[in-house]
Amino acid sequence: MNLLVILPILIPLAAGALSLLGRHSQRVQGALAVIGSIALVISAVALLLATWEQGHIVSELGSWPAPFGIVLVSDLLAAIMVLLSAVTGAATAFYSLGTISIAHRKAGYFPLMHLLLAGVNGAFLTGDIFNLYVWFEVMLVASFSLLILGGERAQMEGAVKYVTLNLVSSALFLSAIGLLYGLVGTLNMADIAVKLGEVDTGMTTVIAMLFMVAFGIKAAAFPFFFWLPASYHTPQVAVSALFAGLLTKVGVYALFRVFTLIFGMDDPLIHQVLLWGAGLTMVTGVLGAAAQFEFRRILSFHIVSQIGYMMMGLALASVSVLALAGGIFYIIHHIIVKANLFFVSGLVYRLRGSYELKQLGGQYRDKPWLALLFLIPALSLAGMPPLSGFFGKFIVIRGGVEAGAWALVAAALVVGLLTLYSMTKIWAEVFWKAAPEPAAAPASGSNTLLYATVAGLALITVAIGVAAQPVLVLAMATAEQLLDPTRYITAVLGGAP
Amino acid sequence: MTRDRRLPPPDRNALRTQSLILRTTGFFLLPLLLLFALFLLLRGHNAPGGGFIAGLVASAAIAVHLFAMSEAGARRVLRVDPRDLIAWGLILALAAGVIGLFSGQPFLTAHWLTVSLPVFGELKLGSPLLFDLGVFLVVLGTASTIIINLAEQDT
Secondary structure (H helix, E strand, O other), X not given: OHHHHHHHHXXXXXXXXXXXXXXXXXXXXXXXXXXXXXXXXXXXXXXXXXXXXXOOEEXXXXXXXXXXXXXXXXXXXXXXXXXXXXXXXXXXXXXXXXXXXXXXXXXXXXXXXXXXXXXXXXXXXEOEHHHHHHHHHHHHHHHXXXXXXXXXXXXXHHHHHHHHHHHHHHHHHHHHHHHHHHHHOOOEHHHHHHHHOOOXXXXXXXXXXXXXXXXXXXXXXXXXXXXXXXXXXXXXXXXXXXXXHHHHHHHHHHHHHHHHHHOXXXXXXXXXXXXXXXXXXXXXXXXXXXXXXXXXXXXXHHHHHHHHHHHHHHXXXXXXXXXXXXXXXXXXXHHHXXXXXXXXXXXXXXXXXXXXXXXXXXXXXXXXXXXXXXXXXXXXXXXXXXXXHHHHHHHHHHXXXXXXXXXXXXXXXXXXXXXXXXXXXXXXXXXXOOOOOOOOOOOOOOXXXXXXHHHHHHHHHHHHHHOHHHHHHHHHHXXXXXXXXXXXXXXXXXXXX | OOOOOOOOOOOHHHOOOOOHHHHHHHHHHHHHHHHHHHHHHHHOOOOXXXXXXXXXXXXXXXHHHHHHOXXXXXXXXXXXXXXXXXXXXXXXXXXXXXXXXXXOOOOOOOOEEEEEEOOOEEEEEEHHHHHHHHHHHHHHHXXXXXXXXXXXXXO
16 A cells, blocks of 8 residues: 555656656657656556545555654545646646657756656645645746746746745745644644644634645635736746646645644634635636736636635535535546646647737637637536536535525626636637638647647546536545544544544 | 876866966865765764765865866766766665565665675665665755856856
8 A cells, every 4th residue: 555655756756757867868758758647647546546445545654653754645635636636747748748849858848747746746645744845845846947948038027926926935834834843743734633632822823824825825816826827828838737737726735635634614713714715716816817818818817716616615614515525526627627728728829829819810710629629628617517617616606505605605606607708708719700810820740649638638527527426426525534634633643642 | 198087177268267276175175075975975874964965065076176177177077967967866766765665665664784794894784875875966966967057157
């Protein structure tokens, strides 16, 4: 069992190291990207199946017993997130093979991509709060480099904002860990959960708020989301897609983990802050998107607004299990759909040479299949039945109704409608209206691999919609597991508190 | 006659500094710092030291050599591309961690091999040393990559 938990970290790390060693050969790098990402998907599926059977899988690194050593813990939430990161990673690897130029490859694109995945998976699997910080940093360092790869002016501008705000977030995170350690004298998350129940000071709320701000910045929640639309439209589109799918969701994951395991939701302040944060994140994100006329910027603002739905699920967790399950369902749906929309924008760019809606058009006449491939994730994002987004929204809102949070329910419904408006805008401008002028010549090279990637992800979206019931069963089981932290604690500390 | 690789090349304009003092100290500091790095690396298991700090000291040696001589000279001392050092270091560290997995134990579990030597007595070789060596190479590789690239941009 030790092997299964470490593999999702080990595979991308090894692939990254080997890819760095073989950086002079395009063939080696490509082979490693394909083999590494497929192996990662297989190991993630195996991990999810094993976790489903056993509940929690714990591995004590270096055989140092918890709570003294670092533990890796796979529960259902962690295993689901690892699988999603593996799928997004694989899609990005295939897409990159068709889009990343030789110059970028020579600058170390593929090793960085592998290392980013290792950091993300490490953050999902660790059971130690300081180790979580370390994995965050691994992920951020790789993302900084990926963001500025190529060194264009716009990239630098976006990267300055991205790096600054993320460093602020890291500093807050680290301070919060320091204060927490001073309070309870342990870094193991399960142990913290036990010991924090025994101390009773106002300090707990302060630390909880610090964590919320730190993770809120990473998750791009209101009012800390400005770095995201300022930077996500600047790098290579494969990088945008990987970031859009995964990075903010690591922040959301950390919120889910910390505010179910360590800090209970019974504190009314935490509950209120999360509720307001969720509502305002949804609304500001979608309004920001309405004002944009650049393909990737619209999509970036929609990441922000969708984060709101996930936070809504978490905020209502103490009142309704269904809402938390809805939040988890939403994460599953969102990662796949959002990465896919960015991939589509990249395809349009390759065909037309622009991301500006004004300069695009006529795509439906030229490539009706591409239009269909856009419609599936776009309508899913807006929440049209029978696609995955409908069920995600439906379950979250149903949870909201159960909890009686009417204002938030209303906000969620209106935001859904406005999302549809944004997607219709892209549809009308990029696909429907006549092409404004003879467009730039399409980029050279075959796009078959790119279409295959986009189609694959669209298929997953449809599958989540069709098989909504089993996915909901999984999400419900995950939510129940999260709401019963004693199971996690017993699994890590072995019964002896 | 073959010239020592660490001596300054005959073309004095290719050097970063005209200072005789820096060049001379640099010449002596390089082996001393590298020995010190090795000492720190081996000492690290039970006392302060270890792969990370040893890697920093070794890259300081490279940096001193770079400033005393030239970028090309620093590359010659390393003999391999510093980025290869990063890759090999990562592979070594991962390999050290994987050893434990083969016997069904968690990742990074330490394993020891006791070797009897005629003069020194018993020598315990363990996977933590391998891990430290990996860290050493990663740190040396990363720091040297940064230093050498910055210096090459500068000229």
